Amino acid sequence: MERTSTRDQRLDQCLSAAYRAVYWQGFGYIIYDGQFNNMPVEVQSDGTGTGAHVPAHLTQIPIAVINIGIDCTNKIVKGKVIHKGPLVTVKPGKLVQKAVIQDDDDPSQTMSINIILLGSLAKDFSEVVNQGDVVTASGFTVGKSPTAKQDKLHPFDLILSGDDAFIYVSQRSDPDPKSSLANRRRPTLPAEDSKATKASKYTYVKLDNLKDGSTVNVYGVVVFFRQPYQSRGTDFCSSLKITDQSNHSVACTIFCENLEDHPKIFKIGDIIRMHRVKVKSYNNSVTLVSTFGFSVVTFDGSVGGALEPRTSSKSFSFTEEDRQTVEELRSWAAGHVLGPSVLSAVPLSDVQLTGYFDLTCQLLAKATIQNNCTLLRVWDGTKCPHTLLEVIVEPGCTEGPTSFSKAKESLIANVLVYDNHAEFAKQLKPGDFLRIYNLRAIPGSIKVSGLTSSKPVEGDHVTLNLHGGTSYGKGIRVLPEDNPDVQKLKRVFESLPKDEEDDLSDSNLIEIWGTPPESLGVTVGGKEECSGVRTERSCSHQMLPVTLAQLKQSHPDGSHHVRVQLRSFEPRRLYQALKLFCNKCSSLQDIPDDELVAGIFSEASQRSRACRPPDLLSGQVNLHEESSVSQSRVLGIHLCPNLIVKDLMFLEGSTLEETRLIAAEYQNIVPVTSSGDHLALLDLSAPFLFRDRRRYYGCKQCSETVLRNLSSVSMEVMDEKMIANTLGVELLQFVFVMKLELQDATDTLDVFLMKHALHTLS
DNA sequence: GATTAGGCTTGG
Numbered sequence: 195m196e197r198t199s200t201r202d203q204r205l206d207q208c209l210s211a212a213y214r215a216v217y218w219q220g221f222g223y224i225i226y227d228g229q230f231n232n233m234p235v236e237v238q239s240d241g242t243g244t245g246a247h248v249p250a251h252l253t254q255i256p257i258a259v260i261n262i263g264i265d266c267t268n269k270i271v272k273g274k275v276i277h278k279g280p281l282v283t284v285k286p287g288k289l290v291q292k293a294v295i296q297d298d299d300d301p302s303q304t305m306s307i308n309i310i311l312l313g314s315l316a317k318d319f320s321e322v323v324n325q326g327d328v329v330t331a332s333g334f335t336v337g338k339s340p341t342a343k344q345d346k347l348h349p350f351d352l353i354l355s356g357d358d359a360f361i362y363v364s365q366r367s368d369p370d371p372k373s374s375l376a377n378r379r380r381p382t383l384p385a386e387d388s389k390a391t392k393a394s395k396y397t398y399v400k401l402d403n404l405k406d407g408s409t410v411n412v413y414g415v416v417v418f419f420r421q422p423y424q425s426r427g428t429d430f431c432s433s434l435k436i437t438d439q440s441n442h443s444v445a446c447t448i449f450c451e452n453l454e455d456h457p458k459i460f461k462i463g464d465i466i467r468m469h470r471v472k473v474k475s476y477n478n479s480v481t482l483v484s485t486f487g488f489s490v491v492t493f494d495g496s497v498g499g500a501l502e503p504r505t506s507s508k509s510f511s512f513t514e515e516d517r518q519t520v521e522e523l524r525s526w527a528a529g530h531v532l533g534p535s536v537l538s539a540v541p542l543s544d545v546q547l548t549g550y551f552d553l554t555c556q557l558l559a560k561a562t563i564q565n566n567c568t569l570l571r572v573w574d575g576t577k578c579p580h581t582l583l584e585v586i587v588e589p590g591c592t593e594g595p596t597s598f599s600k601a602k603e604s605l606i607a608n609v610l611v612y613d614n615h616a617e618f619a620k621q622l623k624p625g626d627f628l629r630i631y632n633l634r635a636i637p638g639s640i641k642v643s644g645l646t647s648s649k650p651v652e653g654d655h656v657t658l659n660l661h662g663g664t665s666y667g668k669g670i671r672v673l674p675e676d677n678p679d680v681q682k683l684k685r686v687f688e689s690l691p692k693d694e695e696d697d698l699s700d701s702n703l704i705e706i707w708g709t710p711p712e713s714l715g716v717t718v719g720g721k722e723e724c725s726g727v728r729t730e731r732s733c734s735h736q737m738l739p740v741t742l743a744q745l746k747q748s749h750p751d752g753s754h755h756v757r758v759q760l761r762s763f764e765p766r767r768l769y770q771a772l773k774l775f776c777n778k779c780s781s782l783q784d785i786p787d788d789e790l791v792a793g794i795f796s797e798a799s800q801r802s803r804a805c806r807p808p809d810l811l812s813g814q815v816n817l818h819e820e821s822s823v824s825q826s827r828v829l830g831i832h833l834c835p836n837l838i839v840k841d842l843m844f845l846e847g848s849t850l851e852e853t854r855l856i857a858a859e860y861q862n863i864v865p866v867t868s869s870g871d872h873l874a875l876l877d878l879s880a881p882f883l884f885r886d887r888r889r890y891y892g893c894k895q896c897s898e899t900v901l902r903n904l905s906s907v908s909m910e911v912m913d914e915k916m917i918a919n920t921l922g923v924e925l926l927q928f929v930f931v932m933k934l935e936l937q938d939a940t941d942t943l944d945v946f947l948m949k950h951a952l953h954t955l956s
Numbered sequence: 957g958a959t960t961a962g963g964c965t966t967g968g
Contacts, residue, residue, distance in 0.1 A: 418963065418964095419963095420963065424960095425959080425960035425961070426959085426960055426961090427958085427959040427960025427961090428958095428959065428960070429959080429960060430960090431960060431961060433961070433962075433963065434963090435963080445962070445963080447960085447961055447962065449959080449960060449961085474962095476961090476962055477962075479962095481961095481962070483961090483962095485957090486957060550965075563968095564968080566968080567968065610968080612967080612968060613968090632965075634965080634966080634967090636966090636967090659967075659968080661965065661966080661967055661968080662967080662968085663965075664963080665963060665964065665965050666963070666964065666965055667963075668965075
């Protein structure tokens with residue numbers, strides 16, 4: 195950021211908006227404070243099955259060709275809604291709705307893509323569109339899918355936001371009688387429906403009616419489960435136990451090669467539907483074992499919960515009858531004790547000194563402790579009443595932030611996971627929402643090969659361990675964003691007081707300040723090895739990322755989350771990032787160099803006449819310079835009568851160097867010049883105050899300096915703010931400013947990062 | 957159309 199007028203002007207222009215909008219959150223990501231564009235978006239909900247409302251000039255493109263580079267202008271994407279997530283309030287008034295659509299025109303094409311709807315469109319969509327509807331989207335943008343790895347769907351997302359975005363609902367096959375909007379639509383009988391009707395109707399056997407050797411379809415409520423684990427054969431194995439209204443409980447063993455195909459069970463009480471399980475007798479009990487063509491779908495078990503099927507099945511049928519079955523099982527289960535674990539979900543604040551429990555939490559950081567032991571640093575927004583194990587981690591072993599603010603740190607629990615769970619933890623990423631099953635709270639602290647430090651043995655201590663093995667369902671599961679418990683957690687996090695220093699504490703700043711920029715790895719990375727600008731940093735924000743193109747269209751006051759590449763940054767050296775900022779007029783300027791300041795002092799010194807203002811205590815010091823005896827100068831020293839001598843001194847006629855030397859001895863020096871009988875401050879390009887070895891500057895534009903009636907001045911606290919206030923100076927703030935040039939596939943964006951820096955300068 | 961597993965902890 196070299197000092198050029200054009201650059202300064204640009205900075206000035208940008209800053210008033212950018213200052214409000216952009217916060218320094220570590221250099222890895224940006225929060226852009228703005229609201230989603232709230233333009234009304236029409237959802238055409240009374241389609242007749244022909245897509246007649248879609249304007250003719252729009253061209254349909256297949257889902258398979260969607261790519262970040264495509265031109266989305268006048269393009270439409272059509273697909274059947276195979277999954278509809280809940281309407282999520284990211285922040286008050288900011289809605290997000292996620293759905294998955296599948297290419298419906300080409301049955302051989304099974305590619306599905308996530309569509310993300312923002313703002314009012316999200317709300318409309320959530321009210322009007324049902325699973326099974328065929329929708330046509332236009333005015334979308336394409337973003338990289340952050341969940342592609344997990345959901346195995348399309349590598350890109352369709353993002354619908356703002357007034358260009360439209361959803362045309364052209365068909366639906368499964369009317370929801372509860373939706374009044376849906377009822378307004380004409381009953382449709384498109385090909386879709388006949389296809390659905392053709393699908394063989396499944397019959398489900400109650401659990402008290404299982405005949406040995408038969409292959410059946412069943413519904414049940416989960417009373418026990420363990421996460422799938424690698425069997426000694428070719429498959430992963432899940433074992434679970436289910437029950438139903440017959441009160442019989444049946445053990446099930448499921449073998450599937452792919453983890454994806456295993457039942458996605460999150461908690462006891464989940465509802466499960468299995469197709470093609472074989473009834474086998476073992477130890478005089480009936481069991482169910484998966485057989486060829488096995489498929490499974492699970493649902494949340496809470497009464498009134500969303501009816502979101504969790505399945506990897508591409509072709510998946512769900513009828514009104516299914517809906518009823520699920521609801522009936524939910525109601526039935528609500529009145530029955532399903533197992534001890536149903537009560538085992540415990541927040542950190544309720545952790546007992548001894549016992550096992552399930553913890554729903556967010557992973558903030560993780561670290562390898564030993565070959566078979568990984569530390570998970572997690573939180574759920576509540577504070578554990580017991581002293582938790584502290585773990586010392588060797589440098590370079592941590593993924594995610596290595597330190598947090600005090601406030602956040604007090605909410606973080608260290609969980610040690612062993613063996614198979616340490617192995618599983620390799621795939622976890624900071625920010626993931628987790629449920630840790632059968633976590634054990636052990637009273638007292640345990641040393642882990644000298645790597646843990648026990649606090650003084652006072653009060654209650656507790657260590658959280660997830661021991662190896664899968665007995666009692668021990669395990670870890672990553673919960674999806676739309677999970678109701680995850681939503682709850684997010685709300686808790688949002689309600690916590692904002693923690694400004696969370697990502698860049700003072701100590702971190704000081705560390706950066708003292709570190710050559712080259713070794714900072716450009717600070718884009720949160721990982722230890724910051725070797726280049728492409729290091730990835732994940733953060734714990736829960737907003738869906740938007741593209742830069744979308745961000746540029748938004749109003750500049752809300753929060754956005756972008757995933758971008760850093761193209762360039764300025765300045766290259768951190769000290770060059772230090773600027774002066776005026777809170778009043780938002781102007782930004784460089785700190786004047788000593789040469790300029792010395793010139794101002796020198797000029798003022800020559801003008802000075804060492805006057806004696808009537809309201810101050812004044813004295814003079816005659817200076818005879820050895821080098822030129824002919825020239826002597828007079829330093830004027832003025833003190834406020836009602837202030838202690840050392841507290842504030844107005845120094846007249848001194849050079850910069852002299853001022854600096856005197857300022858080393860006296861606490862507050864205000865350099866002045868005289869005009870007639872009155873004192874005046876120097877040109878405000880020079881510091882107006884030398885205090886505690888720091889120099890303070892005032893805004894030329896906003897200051898209205900007054901150095902009269904100083905006799906009546908009294909200050910309760912003598913600090914730079916009070917002094918500036920007394921003198922009519924608008925105090926300039928020290929700030930770090932960096933300019934980043936960001937890019938993604940859609941656009942580039944210049945971003946200014948600002949952070950108040952005063953407390954780090956010494 | 958073979959095989960896997962068939963809950964039930966204690967320890968870093």
